[in-house]
Amino acid sequence: MKIAFFAEGEAHGKVPRDYDNMRTDMAWMCASGATRIPYYQTKNIKEKFDLGICIIPKRLDLTHEHFALEQSDIPRIKNICNKVVSMQEGPHWYFQDYPLEQQIWYYNLLQEMDEIFVHNEMDALYFRGLTGKQCRVMRTLLIEDSIKDIPKDNEGTGVMIGGNFCHWYGGFDSYMVAQEFETEITVPSMGRKIEGEEQMENLNNLPYMTWNNWMAELSKRRYGVHLMRTQAAGTFALNCAYFGIPCIGYQGLDTQEICHPLTTVKVGDIQHAKELAHKLKTVPDFYKICSDTARRRYTTEYKEDIWLARFNSMI
Numbered sequence: 001m002k003i004a005f006f007a008e009g010e011a012h013g014k015v016p017r018d019y020d021n022m023r024t025d026m027a028w029m030c031a032s033g034a035t036r037i038p039y040y041q042t043k044n045i046k047e048k049f050d051l052g053i054c055i056i057p058k059r060l061d062l063t064h065e066h067f068a069l070e071q072s073d074i075p076r077i078k079n080i081c082n083k084v085v086s087m088q089e090g091p092h093w094y095f096q097d098y099p100l101e102q103q104i105w106y107y108n109l110l111q112e113m114d115e116i117f118v119h120n121e122m123d124a125l126y127f128r129g130l131t132g133k134q135c136r137v138m139r140t141l142l143i144e145d146s147i148k149d150i151p152k153d154n155e156g157t158g159v160m161i162g163g164n165f166c167h168w169y170g171g172f173d174s175y176m177v178a179q180e181f182e183t184e185i186t187v188p189s190m191g192r193k194i195e196g197e198e199q200m201e202n203l204n205n206l207p208y209m210t211w212n213n214w215m216a217e218l219s220k221r222r223y224g225v226h227l228m229r230t231q232a233a234g235t236f237a238l239n240c241a242y243f244g245i246p247c248i249g250y251q252g253l254d255t256q257e258i259c260h261p262l263t264t265v266k267v268g269d270i271q272h273a274k275e276l277a278h279k280l281k282t283v284p285d286f287y288k289i290c291s292d293t294a295r296r297r298y299t300t301e302y303k304e305d306i307w308l309a310r311f312n313s314m315i
Contacts, residue, residue, distance in 0.1 A: 001315065003034035003051040005087075006077060008057040008069070011036055011253055017145040021210040024233045025055060027089075029142040031304055032311060039069050042076045051315055052081030053117065054110060058090045060104065074112045085115040087138065091230050092118070092126045107131075117314075119232050120254045136314050140233045140255055140306045147215045152243055154219055158184040158204075161241075162226025162236040165197050173227040173270060177248060180277035181223055190216060219243050223280060226256075229267060241298040246280055246290035248273050259297040262290050 007025065015022075015030040022030065029036050032052070037045060054077065056069055070163045078084050086109070095106040107130075110116060116127045118136040124135040159178045163169025169190060178185045179202070186204040187197070198205050206217055218224075224240040224247035234255030240247040241259035248263045249256040257264050263280070280287050300306070 007055040011214040156222035160221040174225040188284040241294040244291040
């Protein structure tokens with residue numbers, strides 16, 4: 001089956017397995033053998049595809065119109081693809097922060113799709129109810145080729161929190177829970193990093209880095225905390241599971257619930273999250289069970305061959 005992914009940006013073509021910034025979207029394209037096509041090039045494509053997957057951009061402002069999806073692109077995409085679906089980008093409620101006319105534009109765009117692919121089971125419920133369309137979960141994916149030399153049996157020290165100090169990432173909540181471990185806390189730099197984070201006590205700020213370098217840094221840690229209400233692909237929880245790092249996170253995120261069932265808490269339950277952090281620190285058997293479960297669930301639920309079998313059954 002010939003597959004095309006349509007997305008913003010300039011990259012065009014196949015994604016090599018040794019690509020050093022293998023984000024989830026790139027991993028999907030790599031594993032499926034798909035061709036990546038920027039939206040602004042759709043008018044020039046003559047090749048035919050069996051399936052077209054449209055990643056609707058989160059940025060719809062006019063300054064990005066050169067890369068954004070336009071209403072006229074969908075008929076062109078349908079002309080070269082036998083079936084056209086959308087792939088969720090960001091949390092399912094994200095479009096409701098758009099101006100009203102763009103909310104309607106987004107909804108109409110979904111209605112033009114044959115089906116909708118989403119990140120989590122809760123997202124499938126939402127979009128199925130909103131649109132009446134068939135919704136299928138396309139799980140998050142990790143391509144191991146470029147990180148296979150990073151040790152997976154590292155004992156690790158310190159705790160990694162999943163994002164910066166803003167509502168989007170919930171970094172402040174993660175930081176407060178991480179202090180229960182009484183060890184060094186590290187945080188990556190994301191697109192919504194706010195001024196002053198470097199001044200937080202006992203917080204090591206990583207610079208912006210490629211996915212490969214990020215995974216190398218993550219592998220050095222013993223614990224993960226990611227109390228992020230803005231739930232989408234769930235890559236942090238999956239990355240932790242790959243290394244067997246127990247991750248404390250919220251319900252509703254498939255990668256968290258599947259890979260880290262014993263350290264998953266209700267949204268907003270900071271007290272329970274702190275109790276789990278204390279237990280991970282003080283009860284070696286509990287830590288080992290959580291670590292072993294994460295590794296096993298990654299292998300049985302998220303390895304590339306498992307993902308590809310699920311994807312093929314979807315399409």
